[in-house]
Amino acid sequence: xxxxxxxxxxxxxxxxxxxxxxxxxxxxxxxxxxxxxxxxxxxxxxxxxxxxxxxxxxxxxxxxxxxxxxxxxxxxxxxxxxxxxxxxxxxxxxxxxxxxxxxxxxxxxxxxxxxxxxxxxxxxxxxxxxxxxxxxxxxxxxxxxxxxxxxxxxxxxxxxxxxxxxxxxxxxxxxxxxxxxxxxxxxxxxxxxx
Amino acid sequence: xxxxxxxxxxxxxxxxxxxxxxxxxxxxxxxxxxxxxxxxxxxxxxxxxxxxxxxxxxxxxxxxxxxxxxxxxxxxxxxxxxxxxxxxxxxxxxxxxxxxxxxxxxxxxxxxxxxxxxxxxxxxxxxxxxxxxxxxxxxxxxxxxxxxxxxxxxxxxxxxxxxxxxxxxxxxxxxxxxxxxxxxxxxxxxxxxx
Amino acid sequence: xxxxxxxxxxxxxxxxxxxxxxxxxxxxxxxxxxxxxxxxxxxxxxxxxxxxxxxxxxxxxxxxxxxxxxxxxxxxxxxxxxxxxxxxxxxxxxxxxxxxxxxxxxxxxxxxxxxxxxxxxxxxxxxxxxxxxxxxxxxxxxxxxxxxxxxxxxxxxxxxxxxxxxxxxxxxxxxxxxxxxxxxxxxxxxxxxx
Amino acid sequence: xxxxxxxxxxxxxxxxxxxxxxxxxxxxxxxxxxxxxxxxxxxxxxxxxxxxxxxxxxxxxxxxxxxxxxxxxxxxxxxxxxxxxxxxxxxxxxxxxxxxxxxxxxxxxxxxxxxxxxxxxxxxxxxxxxxxxxxxxxxxxxxxxxxxxxxxxxxxxxxxxxxxxxxxxxxxxxxxxxxxxxxxxxxxxxxxxx
Numbered sequence: 001x002x003x004x005x006x007x008x009x010x011x012x013x014x015x016x017x018x019x020x021x022x023x024x025x026x027x028x029x030x031x032x033x034x035x036x037x038x039x040x041x042x043x044x045x046x047x048x049x050x051x052x053x054x055x056x057x058x059x060x061x062x063x064x065x066x067x068x069x070x071x072x073x074x075x076x077x078x079x080x081x082x083x084x085x086x087x088x089x090x091x092x093x094x095x096x097x098x099x100x101x102x103x104x105x106x107x108x109x110x111x112x113x114x115x116x117x118x119x120x121x122x123x124x125x126x127x128x129x130x131x132x133x134x135x136x137x138x139x140x141x142x143x144x145x146x147x148x149x150x151x152x153x154x155x156x157x158x159x160x161x162x163x164x165x166x167x168x169x170x171x172x173x174x175x176x177x178x179x180x181x182x183x184x185x186x187x188x189x190x191x192x193x194x
Numbered sequence: 195x196x197x198x199x200x201x202x203x204x205x206x207x208x209x210x211x212x213x214x215x216x217x218x219x220x221x222x223x224x225x226x227x228x229x230x231x232x233x234x235x236x237x238x239x240x241x242x243x244x245x246x247x248x249x250x251x252x253x254x255x256x257x258x259x260x261x262x263x264x265x266x267x268x269x270x271x272x273x274x275x276x277x278x279x280x281x282x283x284x285x286x287x288x289x290x291x292x293x294x295x296x297x298x299x300x301x302x303x304x305x306x307x308x309x310x311x312x313x314x315x316x317x318x319x320x321x322x323x324x325x326x327x328x329x330x331x332x333x334x335x336x337x338x339x340x341x342x343x344x345x346x347x348x349x350x351x352x353x354x355x356x357x358x359x360x361x362x363x364x365x366x367x368x369x370x371x372x373x374x375x376x377x378x379x380x381x382x383x384x385x386x387x388x
Numbered sequence: 389x390x391x392x393x394x395x396x397x398x399x400x401x402x403x404x405x406x407x408x409x410x411x412x413x414x415x416x417x418x419x420x421x422x423x424x425x426x427x428x429x430x431x432x433x434x435x436x437x438x439x440x441x442x443x444x445x446x447x448x449x450x451x452x453x454x455x456x457x458x459x460x461x462x463x464x465x466x467x468x469x470x471x472x473x474x475x476x477x478x479x480x481x482x483x484x485x486x487x488x489x490x491x492x493x494x495x496x497x498x499x500x501x502x503x504x505x506x507x508x509x510x511x512x513x514x515x516x517x518x519x520x521x522x523x524x525x526x527x528x529x530x531x532x533x534x535x536x537x538x539x540x541x542x543x544x545x546x547x548x549x550x551x552x553x554x555x556x557x558x559x560x561x562x563x564x565x566x567x568x569x570x571x572x573x574x575x576x577x578x579x580x581x582x
Numbered sequence: 583x584x585x586x587x588x589x590x591x592x593x594x595x596x597x598x599x600x601x602x603x604x605x606x607x608x609x610x611x612x613x614x615x616x617x618x619x620x621x622x623x624x625x626x627x628x629x630x631x632x633x634x635x636x637x638x639x640x641x642x643x644x645x646x647x648x649x650x651x652x653x654x655x656x657x658x659x660x661x662x663x664x665x666x667x668x669x670x671x672x673x674x675x676x677x678x679x680x681x682x683x684x685x686x687x688x689x690x691x692x693x694x695x696x697x698x699x700x701x702x703x704x705x706x707x708x709x710x711x712x713x714x715x716x717x718x719x720x721x722x723x724x725x726x727x728x729x730x731x732x733x734x735x736x737x738x739x740x741x742x743x744x745x746x747x748x749x750x751x752x753x754x755x756x757x758x759x760x761x762x763x764x765x766x767x768x769x770x771x772x773x774x775x776x
Contacts, residue, residue, distance in 0.1 A: 005589055005643060007199055012400075012597030015206030019214060020601060022280045024609065027218065027287040031295035050280075054273040058266075061199060072640075076761075079636040086604045086632075093609040101613035179270075201393055206594075209400030213408060216474045221412065221481040225489035244474075248467040252460075255393060373464075395587055403594030407602060410668045415606065415675040419683035438668075442661040446654075449587060567658075 002070040006078060010060060013082045017089060018053045021046055024093035042096030048171060049092040052112070055178040056085060056119070066136040067126045074129060077122040084115040105167045106160035112171070113153040120146060149174050196264040200272060204254060207276045211283060212247045215240055218287035236290030242365060243286040246306070249372040250279060250313070260330040261320045268323060271316040278309040299361045300354035306365070307347040314340060343368050390458040394466060398448060401470045405477060406441045409434055412481035430484030436559060437480040440500070443566040444473060444507070454524040455514045462517060465510040472503040493555045494548035500559070501541040508534060537562050584652040588660060592642060595664045599671060600635045603628055606675035624678030630753060631674040634694070637760040638667060638701070648718040649708045656711060659704040666697035687749045688742035694753070695735040702728060731756050 025042055028035040060081075067074070091111045095104040123146070127134045140146070156170035219236055222229040254275075261268070285305045289298040317340070321328045334340070350364035413430055416423040448469075455462070479499045483492040511534070515522045528534070544558035607624055610617040642663075649656070673693045677686040705728070709716045722728070738752035 002643075002647070005593065008202060008590060009593045009597055009639065011199065011203045012206055012594055013601055015203055016210055016598055016601040018276075019207055019210040019280055020605065022284060023214065023217075023605075025281075025284050027284060027291060031288075031292035031297050033297055036297075036301070047277075050273075050277055054270070057203065057273075058269055061196075061269075065196070075640055075643075076636070079632075079639075082600075083629075083632055086601055087607075090604060090607050090609060094613075097609060098613035103613050103615055103618075107618070202396060205393060205397045206400055209397055210404055212470075213401055213404040213474055216478060217408065217411075219475075219478045221478060221485060225482075225486035225491050227491055230491075230495070241471075244467075244471055248464070251397065251467075252463055255390075255463075259390070396590060399587065399591045400594055403591055404598055406664075407595055407598040407668055410672060411602065411605075413669075413672050415672060415679060419676075419680035419685050421685055424685075424689070435665075438661075438665055442658070445591065445661075446657055449584075449657075453584070 003064060003067060006070050006075065007061075007064055010064075010078060010082065011057070014053060014057045014060070014085065017085055018050060018057075021049055021053075021089040021092055024089065024096065041099045042093070045092050045096035045100070048175065049088050051175050051179070053085065053088060055175065056081075056115070059119070059178070063123060063126065063136065066139050068130065068135070071125075071129050073125050074122070077118070077125040081115065081118040081122050084111060084118050087111050088115075100164050100168055102160045102164045105164045106157045109153045109157040109160065109167065109171070112174075113150055113157065116146075116149050116153060120150075145177055148177065197258060197261060200264050200269065201255075201258055204258075204272060204276065205251070208247060208251045208254070208279065211279055212244060212251075215243055215247075215283040215286055218283060218290065235293045236287070239286050239290035239294070242369065243282050245369050245373070247279065247282060249369065250275075250309070253313070253372070257317060257320065257330065260333050262324065262329070265319075265323050267319050268316070271312070271319040275309065275312040275316050278305060278312050281305050282309075294358050294362055296355050296358045299358045300351045303347045303351040303354065303361065303365070306368075307344055307351065310340075310343050310347060314344075339371055342371065391452060391455060394458050394463065395449075395452055398452075398466060398470065399445070402441060402445045402448070402473065405473055406438060406445075409437055409441075409477040409480055412477060412484065429487045430481070433480050433484035433488070436563065437476050439563050439567070441473065441476060443563065444469075444503070447507070447566070451511060451514065451524065454527050456518065456523070459513075459517050461513045462510070465506070465513040469503065469506040469510050472499060472506050475499050476503075488552050488556055490548045490552045493552045494545045497541045497545040497548065497555065497559070500562075501538055501545065504534075504538050504541060508538075533565055536565065585646060585649060588652050588657065589643075589646055592646075592660060592664065593639070596635060596639045596642070596667065599667055600632060600639075603631055603635075603671040603674055606671060606678065623681045624675070627674050627678035627682070630757065631670050633757050633761070635667065635670060637757065638663075638697070641701070641760070645705060645708065645718065648721050650712065650717070653707075653711050655707050656704070659700070659707040663697065663700040663704050666693060666700050669693045670697075682746050682750055684742045684746045687746045688739045691735045691739040691742065691749065691753070694756075695732055695739065698728075698731050698735060702732075727759055730759065 025039060025046060028039065088111060091104065091108045095101075095108050098104045123136065123140065127137045127140075130136060152170050152174050156167040159170070160167040219233060219240060222233065282305060285298065285302045289295075289302050292298045317330065317334065321331045321334075324330060346364050346368050350361040353364070354361040413427060413434060416427065476499060479492065479496045483489075483496050486492045511524065511528065515525045515528075518524060540558050540562050544555040547558070548555040607621060607628060610621065670693060673686065673690045677683075677690050680686045705718065705722065709719045709722075712718060734752050734756050738749040741752070742749040
């Protein structure tokens with residue numbers, strides 16, 4: 001029961017974050033196609049962040065599936081992750097309205113980096129709570145995605161002042177890396193069910 | 195459990211979309227009936243989109259009832275559907291504030307068409323996950339509604355530049371077609387329960 | 389399971405409506421007590437609508453507890469109720485910003501009357517779905533509250549042009565009538581459990 | 583079942599409150615670091631309120647775990663708590679936009695004091711509903727945190743006109759006191775499960 005309420009709260013917060021983001025797409029004045037075209041950077045950054053939040057929800061879903069009991073530490077590590085995700089609509093709007101300018105592109109990466117670190121902390125907190133035979137630890141394994149993402153975010157932040165489109169391309173690359181659901185966790189969990 | 199979290203997340207997103215739409219109904223200045231009357235196109239488009247989202251929630255509810263296990267593909271097909279639905283408040287506000295002008299009427303149809311396609315993809319993904327004896331496949335059957343809707347949306351988009359009220363009428367027709375819950379799915383599911 | 393998803397969706401929508409209302413309380417410019425005082429009509433109308441929505445959630449909760457199976461008609465009767473409730477933040481904001489002026493006071497009553505009618509329709513739809521031995525029918529009994537409320541709303545709407553504070557008082561009276569949870573339903577349900 | 587719907591509704595409202603708060607962080611005009619810096623008081627007050635709401639959610643979660651049946655009184659005591667929490671985004675925004683000025687700092691304390699009182703009322707209502715052998719009563723025990731918080735809030739309100747940063751420090755102290763989940767409730771509940 002404990003866990004289902006943690007899931008429900010996280011689902012609620014992520015669902016609200018993902019939907020609130022679209023409020024940055026302000027209804028334009030005028031009824032022609034030409035009033036829509038200036039919205040493309042906001043729309044594009046919305047799509048990118050929607051995919052990111054979808055990835056987080058998806059992975060969060062898998063991770064909690066492998067979590068057997070909820071401790072106070074897990075609750076707070078989860079809230080810490082939700083805090084950084086709650087800043088996504090803000091940086092998404094800022095990024096879009098400034099046409100992917102250097103500073104917003106770097107700040108976008110900072111929020112994503114912090115969210116990735118928060119996710120890692122949550123994962124380690126769950127593993128620690130499960131003891132030496134942690135199911136999640138086996139499921140996560142080498143976790144190259146979890147290790148590669150912060151490096152790529154850091155790279156994108158450092159590159160942003162010189163080539164903001166390279167930074168944006170890196171964010172797309174990280175999204176693509178994660179878009180495929182993690183076969184290791186699914187496999188480990190299936191073998192448990194079997 | 196997997197499925198219940200997918201349902202909860204979808205319910206959350208659709209509930210937020212449906213409620214956020216009403217924020218486009220801005221509180222008018224002044225306290226007379228005359229300040230309310232200019233709001234009727236926004237109010238009307240709100241009613242139309244409320245019904246559409248109600249239909250999507252209702253059908254989504256029936257479809258997931260016939261879904262037995264959640265794969266990564268189903269998760270993403272579902273997020274894809276939620277993405278297009280999340281754009282409904284934007285196009286609804288734009289449509290209403292411009293009194294059903296041609297371009298917003300066409301763009302409204304484009305979002306509805308994309309949502310219908312996303313729904314179809316989700317349906318096929320669930321059917322594919324169920325193998326040759328798919329319960330959902332039997333329940334859906336010929337699916338004339340699912341085939342007629344995109345055609346009517348396309349028609350409405352093409353007609354919009356010449357007769358925007360014909361387009362609006364077509365949107366109302368699609369809503370009416372779906373308003374009746376699908377007896378086939380209910381029947382197939384009932385016979386399964388029996 | 390059907391029912392739990394209907395409850396979850398309704399809870400979601402009512403929770404969002406109740407929270408979105410507070411967005412009408414705009415953060416004032418200035419940091420003195422004097423910038424807060426003009427907000428009292430908005431704050432008061434917020435309190436009134438918060439109580440109303442709390443009553444609806446509470447009664448909805450009891451009513452669905454006495455509902456055994458969900459039909460298509462119940463789904464739509466429920467969405468119809470949620471539609472009228474979704475207009476509450478709009479009329480609440482309009483009422484507050486115009487210091488309980490006559491027209492907003494009357495329109496507030498119209499939305500409340502429509503919500504009461506929608507609630508009644510939902511109740512009758514559930515009772516009809518349960519056949520002659522309807523548990524809910526026994527639980528509701530004479531339903532004097534359900535009959536008195538629309539009459540009082542209608543009275544408040546008619547009186548609003550002449551004495552808006554009388555109308556406001558009537559809305560408070562209706563809220564007070566409902567504030568007490570219905571002992572009949574609780575008793576009937578308890579005897580069922582026993 | 584009763585209880586799970588109360589939890590779901592509370593989770594929904596708290597999730598929305600926590601996420602809506604971030605809307606006070608308005609996307610700034612301009613794309614330089616210098617447009618971000620004026621946002622630090624809003625960001626800081628957001629962090630503080632995020633932690634407070636996380637504490638409330640966490641404690642609410644524990645308290646309801648020790649609640650065995652839901653009465654009408656508990657429903658309304660819970661809504662009363664949610665009412666005060668729903669004002670948190672408003673006072674947070676006001677506090678941040680005025681750089682922790684005296685009056686907003688005091689009003690922030692008033693809302694926090696009222697929420698603490700509402701939480702206490704909810705706790706006592708649950709204890710009363712459980713009779714003399716109340717599980718929650720044993721779990722809460724001396725409840726020094728629940729007694730210290732209102733005193734510290736009151737102190738912060740009274741000090742605000744003279745030293746607003748002392749008030750802010752007191753709010754941080756209260757948050758730190760609660761940040762640690764209550765070992766007494768966890769222990770009592772564990773011993774019950776054992």
